[in-house]
Amino acid sequence: MxxxxxxxxxxxxxxxxxxxxxxxxxxxxxxxxxxxxxxxxxxxxxxxxxxxxxxxxxxxxxxxxxxxxxxxxxxxxxxxxxxxxxxxxxxxxxxxxxxxxxxxxxxxxxxxxxxxxxxxxxxxxxxxxxxxxxxxxxxxxxxxxxxxxxxxxxxxxxxxxxxxxHANLLAGARIVADYLGLTVDDRTLSLLPWSFDAGLNQVLATFWAGGTVVIASSAYAPEICRTLAAARITGLAGVPPLWESLIRRPSPFLDIELPHLRYVSNTGGSLRASTVDSIRRAHPRTQIYLMYGLTEAFRSTYLRPELIDRYPGSIGQAIPDTEIMVLNESGAPCRPGEVGELVHRGPTVTAGYWNDLQATTRVFRPHPSPVPGSTPEYVVHSGDCVRADSDGFLYYVGRMDEQFKSRGIRVNPSEIESALLHSGLLSEAVVFAEADENGEDRIIAAVVPKETDSFETGQLASYTRASLPTHQQPARFHVATEFPRTSSGKTDRATVKRRLQ
CATH class of the missing domain: 3.40.50.980 (Rossmann fold)
Structure with missing residues (x-):
């Protein structure tokens, strides 16, 4: 059938x-x-x-x-x-x-x-x-x-x-169920909201395989851990803030045995390397899938668990039945190492924006290299900057609309955020620019420390001076105990910036 x-x-x-x-x-x-x-x-x-x-x-x-x-x-x-x-x-x-x-x-x-x-x-x-x-x-x-x-x-x-x-939803379900290896024996813990494309896809992929969706009754990390064990969960999808909460006290995630947990997956932002390492050490038999996607096309890329060490920091390669292109401003393919826009082609490309022709025309565009005589095909321009290495593995650089110039040099906030997280002092960071009295951009970093009581901004400032070039140095740090979240559980970057500007 x-x-x-x-x-x-x-x-x-x-x-x-x-x-x-x-x-x-x-x-x-x-x-x-x-x-x-x-x-x-x-x-x-x-x-x-x-x-x-x-x-x-x-x-x-x-x-x-x-x-x-x-x-x-x-x-x-x-x-x-x-x-x-x-x-x-x-x-x-x-x-x-x-x-x-x-x-x-x-x-x-x-x-x-x-x-x-x-x-x-x-x-x-x-x-x-x-x-x-x-x-x-x-x-x-x-x-x-x-x-x-x-x-x-x-x-x-x-x-x-x-x-x-309907075709988008079923294609996404089939593709994700395939590369996660879902079967009738899988029991997927549903934590992500179904209004979030990844949360809905998680449910439909499980149904595609004939498995069971177990709906979490609480987002409190210790309760999640109890459910993982008691309900014999085989798969868990999350966003970075969820994983950060699971590896911190009072969560017992790193200390308990979860023999049924076959895989975990991350989407909605980059996961710190130290967080990945913590999960792997605590649950060595659990596979970790690092994924990237956008609502306009569900999932776009994934990094297979066995490749995490070989390509650290990568968002992987195109999911099955999908082509991912990295294009420059002229629409030509970028060379390895050259930063360009991620463009998605495949069966999960959605039909545009409801009652918004202008936005649809801007994001959903004709294929840049159509086959003569073929049916017109549309691709999604993600607005995300990425680069590919010589093996074709992709690395997220940042949002095109969040770029700014510091001391005349173009900067992507995610580069600075990655460096800040590498300090080992932080669990989250949001970087943006604000104009000073002369109209020049200066860099502001909002940060959530791992250990709030013992954290000092002087330590972080010393680290950035030693590890970042001058044009990437934050002019000011704002320390928070937590960041606001979107309805999907991701860090609400827009609200963080608005509150500090």
């Missing part, structure tokens, strides 16, 4: 893995057959509210099997799911609901207060969805139809809705 849509995926797993657990939370399990039935009930409830193919349905729900029922129920009707993270504030939620043109919002009682003043109808997720009449008819849906809008947090301005097709 060919799998072209989310409905195809759930129907196939319901047939082949009917009574296997699809989702677990706090000891409660829902089988694949049970999840399909829940999706049918959700589709019937949505249809009763007038939802039809192409309508946007905003899902303002915590991670749960019920939320997945609404997601797959929307897909059954050909509607477009807009997954909204419940940690967002009222203004952000209101923007997403209005901008997406949602016909309906599905929300639980706790989240409904975020919709105060909204004119969009709200359907209670606690309402009885049982109809007894079976699922409503499903319209003709193909892989190129929209399945979801994923709103990016963005570095500036209001979030943009990335248009994701």
């Amino acid at each position: 060919g799998l072209y849509t989310l409905t195809d995926l759930l129907d196939e797993r319901s047939a082949t893995r009917a009574f296997a657990p699809a989702v677990e939370r706090a000891g409660e399990a829902v089988t694949y057959r049970g999840l399909r039935d829940l999706a049918h009930e959700s589709a019937a409830a949505l249809a009763a509210q007038g939802v039809r193919k192409g309508d946007r349905v905003a899902l303002l729900l915590p991670r749960s099997h019920e939320a997945l029922g609404w997601l797959f129920g929307s897909a059954h009707l050909g509607a477009v799911a807009v997954i909204v993270h419940e940690s967002l504030k009222q203004q952000q939620v209101g923007h997403i609901v209005r901008h997406s043109g949602a016909r309906l919002v599905v929300a639980d009682q706790r989240a409904r207060k975020l919709l105060t003043g909204s004119e969009t109808p709200v359907l209670s997720s606690e309402a009885d969805r049982r109809t007894g009449g079976g699922p409503p008819p499903s319209p003709r849906i193909i892989g190129q139809d929209l399945a979801a809008l994923i709103y990016t947090s963005g570095s500036t301005g209001l979030p943009k809705g990335v248009m994701v097709t």
Whole structure:
């Protein structure tokens, strides 16, 4: 059976893995057959509210099997799911609901207060969805139809809705399940929000393999560790702040035995080499996958575990069925060692930004070297600067829109951040420029020390003077105990900079 849509995926797993657990939370399990039935009930409830193919349905729900029922129920009707993270504030939620043109919002009682003043109808997720009449008819849906809008947090301005097709979601699920080697025996711990492309991909990749998604009930590091052990978790995906919290007290992550943990993966930013080493020493049988991706194309690159020592600091090479190009400002391929923009080509390239033709035209562009006579193909210009070595392995340099000049020399903040973290004194760093009284850029470094009580900025200043050239020297350090986070758990760089400027 060919799998072209989310409905195809759930129907196939319901047939082949009917009574296997699809989702677990706090000891409660829902089988694949049970999840399909829940999706049918959700589709019937949505249809009763007038939802039809192409309508946007905003899902303002915590991670749960019920939320997945609404997601797959929307897909059954050909509607477009807009997954909204419940940690967002009222203004952000209101923007997403209005901008997406949602016909309906599905929300639980706790989240409904975020919709105060909204004119969009709200359907209670606690309402009885049982109809007894079976699922409503499903319209003709193909892989190129929209399945979801994923709103990016963005570095500036209001979030943009990335248009994701059924084909995008299934291609991402297949590719990631393949290179992680997922099977029916895998039990994936879901910590990342499903409004984050990596979090949703983690769920669908597990379903592609017929495994089980275990929903974490807490983001508190000691509780995560208890779940890893008690639920016999085989895979865990995270972002750098999560890994930093897991290797620090009071987390027991580095001290406990986790014999079932087959792999861990990182996305959403570079992981410190010392953090990788700590995880490897504590769990030598656990494979570490370092990944890079962007919402507009899900995953782009990955570094296989056995290559971490050979290519330290690399974000790896293109994921399967994908081409990654490094292009200069003229659109020509860069030479090894030359910094250029990462450009992604492949089946996970999404369909653009919802109701934003200008941004779509800027980011989604025609392939720079099309085959004559072939169907036009679009690629994603990431806005990220990278370089490739002579073996074709890629290294992240920084955001193009965060570059600045110091003493006349172009600087990428990530270069300085990497050097600061290499000092061993910090767990996080955010570097940016601000204009001095003469209009010249000066470098500001916001830092989170490993040991707050004993940290002194003089130590860090001495280290930077010895290890960084003059044009990369921070003029000022700002010390924080923690950084604000985006809804996906990544460091909220825009907020850090705004608070200090």
